[in-house]
Amino acid sequence: MPVLSNNLRIGLPSKGRLSEISGELLLQAGLNFRRQNRGLFAKVSGLPIDLIFLRTDDIPTLVHEGAIDMGFTGSDLVEEANVDVSTRMRLGVGKCRLAICVPDDSDIRSARQLDGKRIATSFPNVTKAYLGQHNALAHMVALSGSVEVMIQLGVADAIVDLVETGSTLAANRLKILEEIGSYETVLIQNDRPRDPEMVERVVRRLEGVVIARDYSLLEYNIPAAKLVDAEKVTPGFNSPTIGTLEDDSLRSVRVMVRRKEVIDVMEKLERLGASAIFQTTISNCRL
Ligand SMILES: Nc1ncnc2c1ncn2[C@@H]1O[C@H](COP(=O)(O)OP(=O)(O)OP(=O)(O)O)[C@@H](O)[C@H]1O
Ligand SMILES: O=P(O)(O)OC[C@H]1O[C@H](OP(=O)(O)OP(=O)(O)O)[C@H](O)[C@@H]1O
Ligand SMILES: [Mg+2]
Numbered sequence: 001m002p003v004l005s006n007n008l009r010i011g012l013p014s015k016g017r018l019s020e021i022s023g024e025l026l027l028q029a030g031l032n033f034r035r036q037n038r039g040l041f042a043k044v045s046g047l048p049i050d051l052i053f054l055r056t057d058d059i060p061t062l063v064h065e066g067a068i069d070m071g072f073t074g075s076d077l078v079e080e081a082n083v084d085v086s087t088r089m090r091l092g093v094g095k096c097r098l099a100i101c102v103p104d105d106s107d108i109r110s111a112r113q114l115d116g117k118r119i120a121t122s123f124p125n126v127t128k129a130y131l132g133q134h135n136a137l138a139h140m141v142a143l144s145g146s147v148e149v150m151i152q153l154g155v156a157d158a159i160v161d162l163v164e165t166g167s168t169l170a171a172n173r174l175k176i177l178e179e180i181g182s183y184e185t186v187l188i189q190n191d192r193p194r195d196p197e198m199v200e201r202v203v204r205r206l207e208g209v210v211i212a213r214d215y216s217l218l219e220y221n222i223p224a225a226k227l228v229d230a231e232k233v234t235p236g237f238n239s240p241t242i243g244t245l246e247d248d249s250l251r252s253v254r255v256m257v258r259r260k261e262v263i264d265v266m267e268k269l270e271r272l273g274a275s276a277i278f279q280t281t282i283s284n285c286r287l
Contacts, residue, residue, distance in 0.1 A: 004041075007048040008195040010202070011062055011071030014040065014053035018185055021093050022072035026051075028283070029205040048198060060085060060188065069193035070202070076162065076183035080123050085188045088203050091210055094185035096162045098123060100130075101174040103151060106158075111178050114138045114158055120150035121160035123180075130180045148172040204286070212282040215256045220269055220277040227251050233268045237287055256282070 012026075013019040026033065026044075033042040033051055042051045052068055057080075059071035064083035076098055078085065100119075102108045108117075115136040121127050124140040131138055138158075141150065147161040148168050162183075163169060163176065187206065193199045215237070222230045227242070230253060234240055240255035257265050266277050 004050060005048075006194055007043075007050045008070070008193060008198045008202070009050050009052055009068040011052050011054045011059045011068040011073075013056040013059070013072060016056055018056050018072060018074065018094055019053075021091070021185055025072075025091065025206060025209060028209045029202075031202065031205065048195065049202070057081075063188050063190050066190055066192065069195070070187060070189040070199060072185060072187055074183055075186045076123065076126070076181070078186065078188060079181070079183075080126050082125055085190055087186045088189050088199075089187040089206060089210060091185040091187065092214065095182070096164045096184075097182050098126065098160060098180040099163050100127075100158055100160050100177045100180065101148075101163075101169055102158045102177050104173045104175050106175075106177075108158065108177060110134070112136050117157040118155065119158050119160055120147050120156035122147060123160055126180060127160045148174060208284045208286055211287065212285045214259060215282055215285075216259050216262050217254065217280040217282050218257045218262065218265065218277065219252065219254050219280070220274040221245060221250050221252050222269070222272065222274045224249055224251050226272045226274075227253075229272050230269060230274060233265055233272070 012022045031047065031049065032045045035042045035053065040053045044051060054062060056073050057077045059073040060078045060081035060083050062068050063071045063085045074094060075087065076096070078087070100111060108114065111131055111134040114131060115138065118139045118141055119127060120141040120143055122144055124142045128140060141156050143150065147159045149172060150156045150159055158177065159174070160180065169175065189199060218234060231240060234253065234255040234257055236255040240253050243252040245252055262279055269277055
Protein backbone atom coordinates (compact mmCIF):
# COMPACT_ATOMS: atom_id res chain seq x y z
CA MET A 1 0.00 0.00 0.00
CA PRO A 2 1.68 3.28 -1.07
CA VAL A 3 1.95 6.05 1.47
CA LEU A 4 0.52 9.23 -0.03
CA SER A 5 2.76 12.24 0.47
CA ASN A 6 1.94 15.91 0.37
CA ASN A 7 2.70 15.97 -3.35
CA LEU A 8 0.21 17.42 -5.83
CA ARG A 9 -2.39 14.75 -6.61
CA ILE A 10 -3.80 14.33 -10.10
CA GLY A 11 -6.69 11.92 -10.75
CA LEU A 12 -6.75 9.91 -13.99
CA PRO A 13 -9.45 7.55 -15.28
CA SER A 14 -8.27 4.03 -14.42
CA LYS A 15 -10.01 2.45 -17.45
CA GLY A 16 -12.34 3.30 -20.29
CA ARG A 17 -11.91 5.64 -23.23
CA LEU A 18 -10.59 8.62 -21.25
CA SER A 19 -7.87 6.57 -19.57
CA GLU A 20 -5.60 6.40 -22.60
CA ILE A 21 -6.39 9.99 -23.71
CA SER A 22 -5.23 11.47 -20.39
CA GLY A 23 -2.24 9.16 -19.87
CA GLU A 24 -0.87 9.94 -23.36
CA LEU A 25 -1.29 13.66 -22.79
CA LEU A 26 0.70 13.59 -19.54
CA LEU A 27 3.52 11.62 -21.18
CA GLN A 28 3.68 14.01 -24.15
CA ALA A 29 3.91 16.93 -21.73
CA GLY A 30 6.95 15.32 -20.11
CA LEU A 31 5.09 14.12 -17.02
CA ASN A 32 6.56 10.62 -17.14
CA PHE A 33 5.14 7.79 -15.08
CA ARG A 34 4.93 4.04 -15.12
CA ARG A 35 1.70 2.42 -14.03
CA GLN A 36 2.09 -1.10 -12.65
CA ASN A 37 -0.41 -3.59 -14.04
CA ARG A 38 -3.81 -2.54 -12.57
CA GLY A 39 -2.02 -0.30 -10.05
CA LEU A 40 -4.05 2.60 -8.70
CA PHE A 41 -1.12 4.87 -7.89
CA ALA A 42 2.00 6.14 -9.71
CA LYS A 43 4.68 8.78 -9.14
CA VAL A 44 5.70 11.30 -11.80
CA SER A 45 9.44 10.99 -12.28
CA GLY A 46 11.46 13.98 -11.14
CA LEU A 47 8.45 16.06 -10.03
CA PRO A 48 6.51 16.17 -6.72
CA ILE A 49 3.32 14.82 -8.30
CA ASP A 50 1.33 11.67 -7.49
CA LEU A 51 -1.13 10.17 -9.98
CA ILE A 52 -4.17 8.31 -8.67
CA PHE A 53 -6.19 6.06 -11.02
CA LEU A 54 -9.90 6.40 -10.32
CA ARG A 55 -13.32 5.90 -11.90
CA THR A 56 -13.96 8.70 -14.39
CA ASP A 57 -17.31 9.57 -12.81
CA ASP A 58 -15.85 9.81 -9.28
CA ILE A 59 -13.18 12.34 -10.27
CA PRO A 60 -15.37 15.52 -10.03
CA THR A 61 -16.46 14.65 -6.48
CA LEU A 62 -12.94 13.69 -5.37
CA VAL A 63 -11.53 16.97 -6.72
CA HIS A 64 -14.29 18.90 -4.99
CA GLU A 65 -13.65 17.08 -1.67
CA GLY A 66 -9.90 17.82 -1.93
CA ALA A 67 -8.90 14.13 -1.93
CA ILE A 68 -7.13 14.98 -5.19
CA ASP A 69 -6.18 18.46 -6.43
CA MET A 70 -6.79 18.06 -10.16
CA GLY A 71 -8.30 15.47 -12.43
CA PHE A 72 -9.16 14.44 -15.98
CA THR A 73 -12.81 13.66 -16.64
CA GLY A 74 -15.73 14.43 -18.96
CA SER A 75 -17.44 17.83 -18.68
CA ASP A 76 -20.73 15.88 -18.75
CA LEU A 77 -19.70 14.12 -15.53
CA VAL A 78 -18.73 17.43 -13.90
CA GLU A 79 -22.19 18.81 -14.68
CA GLU A 80 -23.91 15.66 -13.40
CA ALA A 81 -21.90 15.66 -10.15
CA ASN A 82 -23.05 19.26 -9.64
CA VAL A 83 -19.93 20.21 -7.68
CA ASP A 84 -18.03 23.46 -7.45
CA VAL A 85 -14.72 22.86 -9.27
CA SER A 86 -13.00 24.95 -11.92
CA THR A 87 -12.29 23.81 -15.45
CA ARG A 88 -8.63 24.64 -16.15
CA MET A 89 -8.45 23.23 -19.67
CA ARG A 90 -10.68 21.83 -22.35
CA LEU A 91 -8.68 19.12 -24.09
CA GLY A 92 -10.46 19.16 -27.46
CA VAL A 93 -10.93 15.35 -27.34
CA GLY A 94 -13.59 12.95 -26.05
CA LYS A 95 -16.26 15.08 -27.70
CA CYS A 96 -19.84 13.87 -27.36
CA ARG A 97 -23.41 15.11 -26.88
CA LEU A 98 -26.03 14.25 -24.28
CA ALA A 99 -29.40 13.67 -25.92
CA ILE A 100 -32.97 12.71 -25.11
CA CYS A 101 -33.78 9.80 -27.40
CA VAL A 102 -37.03 8.01 -28.24
CA PRO A 103 -37.90 5.08 -30.53
CA ASP A 104 -37.73 5.84 -34.28
CA ASP A 105 -41.52 5.42 -34.57
CA SER A 106 -42.39 7.37 -31.40
CA ASP A 107 -44.92 10.19 -31.65
CA ILE A 108 -43.32 12.11 -28.77
CA ARG A 109 -42.31 15.44 -30.38
CA SER A 110 -40.91 17.53 -27.52
CA ALA A 111 -39.33 17.37 -24.06
CA ARG A 112 -42.56 18.83 -22.63
CA GLN A 113 -44.40 15.65 -23.67
CA LEU A 114 -42.13 13.60 -21.38
CA ASP A 115 -44.09 14.86 -18.36
CA GLY A 116 -45.11 11.81 -16.30
CA LYS A 117 -43.01 9.42 -18.44
CA ARG A 118 -40.12 7.11 -17.36
CA ILE A 119 -36.58 8.01 -18.49
CA ALA A 120 -33.59 5.66 -18.26
CA THR A 121 -30.29 7.47 -17.85
CA SER A 122 -26.89 7.68 -16.14
CA PHE A 123 -27.46 11.44 -15.95
CA PRO A 124 -30.53 11.86 -13.68
CA ASN A 125 -29.50 15.29 -12.32
CA VAL A 126 -28.78 16.91 -15.69
CA THR A 127 -31.92 15.31 -17.14
CA LYS A 128 -34.20 16.50 -14.32
CA ALA A 129 -32.80 20.02 -14.57
CA TYR A 130 -33.30 20.11 -18.35
CA LEU A 131 -36.85 18.76 -18.15
CA GLY A 132 -37.64 21.20 -15.34
CA GLN A 133 -36.77 24.06 -17.69
CA HIS A 134 -39.29 22.57 -20.14
CA ASN A 135 -42.03 22.18 -17.52
CA ALA A 136 -41.84 18.39 -17.53
CA LEU A 137 -41.49 16.16 -14.47
CA ALA A 138 -40.47 12.59 -15.32
CA HIS A 139 -39.58 9.47 -13.34
CA MET A 140 -35.83 8.77 -13.49
CA VAL A 141 -34.65 5.17 -13.90
CA ALA A 142 -30.99 5.64 -12.91
CA LEU A 143 -28.60 3.13 -14.51
CA SER A 144 -24.87 3.00 -15.15
CA GLY A 145 -24.73 1.58 -18.70
CA SER A 146 -26.42 -0.15 -21.68
CA VAL A 147 -29.10 2.53 -21.44
CA GLU A 148 -30.16 2.19 -25.09
CA VAL A 149 -31.75 -1.21 -24.47
CA MET A 150 -34.00 -0.02 -21.65
CA ILE A 151 -37.01 0.98 -23.75
CA GLN A 152 -37.09 -2.50 -25.29
CA LEU A 153 -36.74 -3.98 -21.80
CA GLY A 154 -39.90 -2.11 -20.86
CA VAL A 155 -38.45 -0.01 -18.03
CA ALA A 156 -38.51 3.36 -19.81
CA ASP A 157 -40.38 5.41 -22.43
CA ALA A 158 -37.33 7.49 -23.39
CA ILE A 159 -33.61 7.57 -22.59
CA VAL A 160 -30.99 10.25 -22.03
CA ASP A 161 -27.50 9.12 -23.00
CA LEU A 162 -24.26 10.18 -24.65
CA VAL A 163 -24.11 10.16 -28.43
CA GLU A 164 -20.91 10.31 -30.42
CA THR A 165 -21.28 8.72 -33.88
CA GLY A 166 -24.94 7.80 -33.39
CA SER A 167 -24.29 4.15 -34.24
CA THR A 168 -25.54 2.80 -30.88
CA LEU A 169 -28.80 4.72 -31.37
CA ALA A 170 -29.21 3.41 -34.92
CA ALA A 171 -28.51 -0.17 -33.82
CA ASN A 172 -31.29 0.15 -31.24
CA ARG A 173 -33.74 1.97 -33.57
CA LEU A 174 -33.72 5.17 -31.55
CA LYS A 175 -33.67 8.82 -32.68
CA ILE A 176 -32.66 12.07 -31.02
CA LEU A 177 -35.60 14.08 -29.71
CA GLU A 178 -33.56 16.97 -28.26
CA GLU A 179 -29.93 17.62 -27.42
CA ILE A 180 -29.23 18.67 -23.84
CA GLY A 181 -25.59 19.73 -24.34
CA SER A 182 -22.15 19.16 -25.88
CA TYR A 183 -19.23 17.90 -23.81
CA GLU A 184 -15.55 17.00 -23.97
CA THR A 185 -12.65 15.85 -21.82
CA VAL A 186 -11.53 18.49 -19.32
CA LEU A 187 -8.90 19.06 -16.65
CA ILE A 188 -10.54 20.28 -13.44
CA GLN A 189 -9.11 21.61 -10.19
CA ASN A 190 -10.30 22.73 -6.77
CA ASP A 191 -9.56 26.14 -5.23
CA ARG A 192 -7.13 24.91 -2.53
CA PRO A 193 -4.62 22.61 -4.22
CA ARG A 194 -1.68 21.19 -2.21
CA ASP A 195 0.90 22.86 -4.45
CA PRO A 196 -0.51 25.86 -6.39
CA GLU A 197 2.79 26.56 -8.19
CA MET A 198 3.00 23.00 -9.45
CA VAL A 199 -0.61 23.25 -10.67
CA GLU A 200 0.37 26.19 -12.90
CA ARG A 201 3.42 24.31 -14.19
CA VAL A 202 1.32 21.28 -15.07
CA VAL A 203 -1.29 23.45 -16.82
CA ARG A 204 1.39 25.28 -18.86
CA ARG A 205 2.95 21.98 -19.89
CA LEU A 206 -0.37 20.47 -20.93
CA GLU A 207 -1.41 23.65 -22.78
CA GLY A 208 1.78 23.38 -24.84
CA VAL A 209 0.75 19.96 -26.09
CA VAL A 210 -2.98 20.68 -26.51
CA ILE A 211 -2.33 23.86 -28.56
CA ALA A 212 0.36 22.12 -30.62
CA ARG A 213 -2.11 19.35 -31.53
CA ASP A 214 -4.40 21.94 -33.09
CA TYR A 215 -1.77 23.76 -35.14
CA SER A 216 0.86 23.15 -37.83
CA LEU A 217 3.81 25.33 -38.74
CA LEU A 218 3.58 26.59 -42.32
CA GLU A 219 6.59 28.03 -44.16
CA TYR A 220 6.47 29.61 -47.60
CA ASN A 221 8.01 32.17 -49.93
CA ILE A 222 5.84 34.94 -51.35
CA PRO A 223 6.44 37.87 -53.73
CA ALA A 224 6.99 40.97 -51.53
CA ALA A 225 4.13 42.72 -53.31
CA LYS A 226 1.72 39.96 -52.16
CA LEU A 227 2.87 39.83 -48.53
CA VAL A 228 -0.03 41.90 -47.18
CA ASP A 229 -2.57 39.61 -48.91
CA ALA A 230 -0.74 36.50 -47.66
CA GLU A 231 -0.77 37.80 -44.09
CA LYS A 232 -4.55 38.09 -44.31
CA VAL A 233 -4.71 34.39 -45.23
CA THR A 234 -2.23 33.41 -42.48
CA PRO A 235 -2.48 35.94 -39.61
CA GLY A 236 -0.80 33.45 -37.23
CA PHE A 237 -1.29 32.92 -33.49
CA ASN A 238 0.25 36.28 -32.62
CA SER A 239 1.68 37.42 -35.96
CA PRO A 240 3.73 35.72 -38.71
CA THR A 241 7.54 35.80 -38.74
CA ILE A 242 8.81 37.47 -41.93
CA GLY A 243 12.31 36.98 -43.33
CA THR A 244 14.21 38.20 -46.37
CA LEU A 245 15.71 36.08 -49.13
CA GLU A 246 18.67 36.64 -51.46
CA ASP A 247 16.11 37.42 -54.15
CA ASP A 248 14.90 40.83 -52.92
CA SER A 249 11.53 40.47 -54.64
CA LEU A 250 10.61 37.58 -52.28
CA ARG A 251 9.85 37.26 -48.55
CA SER A 252 9.85 34.11 -46.44
CA VAL A 253 7.03 33.54 -43.93
CA ARG A 254 6.77 31.20 -40.91
CA VAL A 255 3.36 31.03 -39.31
CA MET A 256 1.09 28.80 -37.22
CA VAL A 257 -2.06 27.62 -38.98
CA ARG A 258 -4.96 25.59 -37.60
CA ARG A 259 -4.30 22.04 -38.72
CA LYS A 260 -7.77 21.50 -40.15
CA GLU A 261 -7.40 24.63 -42.30
CA VAL A 262 -3.92 23.86 -43.68
CA ILE A 263 -4.90 22.37 -47.08
CA ASP A 264 -7.32 25.20 -47.75
CA VAL A 265 -4.72 27.81 -46.72
CA MET A 266 -2.04 26.19 -48.92
CA GLU A 267 -4.33 26.45 -51.95
CA LYS A 268 -5.09 30.11 -51.23
CA LEU A 269 -1.37 30.89 -50.84
CA GLU A 270 -0.54 29.12 -54.07
CA ARG A 271 -3.14 31.23 -55.89
CA LEU A 272 -1.42 34.34 -54.46
CA GLY A 273 1.90 33.19 -55.97
CA ALA A 274 3.49 31.52 -52.94
CA SER A 275 6.06 28.77 -53.53
CA ALA A 276 8.08 26.28 -51.43
CA ILE A 277 5.14 25.86 -49.05
CA PHE A 278 5.94 23.38 -46.25
CA GLN A 279 3.77 22.06 -43.44
CA THR A 280 5.57 20.90 -40.29
CA THR A 281 3.99 19.12 -37.33
CA ILE A 282 4.44 20.83 -33.97
CA SER A 283 4.53 18.40 -31.04
CA ASN A 284 4.87 20.98 -28.28
CA CYS A 285 4.98 24.76 -27.92
CA ARG A 286 5.05 27.71 -25.52
CA LEU A 287 3.30 30.81 -26.78
N1 LIG B 1 -19.04 7.75 -27.43
C1 LIG B 1 -18.94 8.05 -26.16
N2 LIG B 1 -19.68 7.41 -25.29
C2 LIG B 1 -19.57 7.65 -23.98
N3 LIG B 1 -18.73 8.54 -23.44
C3 LIG B 1 -17.97 9.25 -24.29
C4 LIG B 1 -18.02 9.04 -25.67
N4 LIG B 1 -17.14 9.84 -26.22
C5 LIG B 1 -16.57 10.52 -25.24
N5 LIG B 1 -17.07 10.18 -24.06
C6 LIG B 1 -16.64 10.71 -22.76
O1 LIG B 1 -16.09 9.65 -21.98
C7 LIG B 1 -16.67 9.63 -20.68
C8 LIG B 1 -16.71 8.21 -20.17
O2 LIG B 1 -15.40 7.87 -19.92
P1 LIG B 1 -14.98 6.50 -19.25
O3 LIG B 1 -13.52 6.65 -18.94
O4 LIG B 1 -15.93 6.13 -18.15
O5 LIG B 1 -15.07 5.54 -20.47
P2 LIG B 1 -16.08 4.39 -20.88
O6 LIG B 1 -15.41 3.80 -22.07
O7 LIG B 1 -17.45 4.93 -21.07
O8 LIG B 1 -16.03 3.38 -19.64
P3 LIG B 1 -17.15 2.38 -19.14
O9 LIG B 1 -16.67 1.04 -19.58
O10 LIG B 1 -17.13 2.55 -17.66
O11 LIG B 1 -18.45 2.76 -19.78
C9 LIG B 1 -18.02 10.26 -20.86
O12 LIG B 1 -18.48 10.79 -19.64
C10 LIG B 1 -17.75 11.32 -21.91
O13 LIG B 1 -17.23 12.50 -21.30
O1 LIG C 1 -22.87 7.36 -30.60
P1 LIG C 1 -21.90 6.24 -30.37
O2 LIG C 1 -20.62 6.45 -31.13
O3 LIG C 1 -22.52 4.91 -30.67
O4 LIG C 1 -21.45 6.26 -28.82
C1 LIG C 1 -22.37 6.33 -27.77
C2 LIG C 1 -22.38 5.11 -26.91
O5 LIG C 1 -21.09 4.90 -26.32
C3 LIG C 1 -21.22 4.88 -24.89
O6 LIG C 1 -21.35 3.61 -24.37
P2 LIG C 1 -20.10 2.81 -23.81
O7 LIG C 1 -19.31 2.27 -24.97
O8 LIG C 1 -19.34 3.66 -22.87
O9 LIG C 1 -20.80 1.63 -23.07
P3 LIG C 1 -21.60 1.67 -21.68
O10 LIG C 1 -23.05 1.84 -22.04
O11 LIG C 1 -21.31 0.37 -21.08
O12 LIG C 1 -21.07 2.82 -20.88
C4 LIG C 1 -22.49 5.69 -24.64
O13 LIG C 1 -23.05 5.40 -23.37
C5 LIG C 1 -23.37 5.28 -25.79
O14 LIG C 1 -24.01 4.07 -25.53
MG1 LIG D 1 -19.45 4.28 -20.91
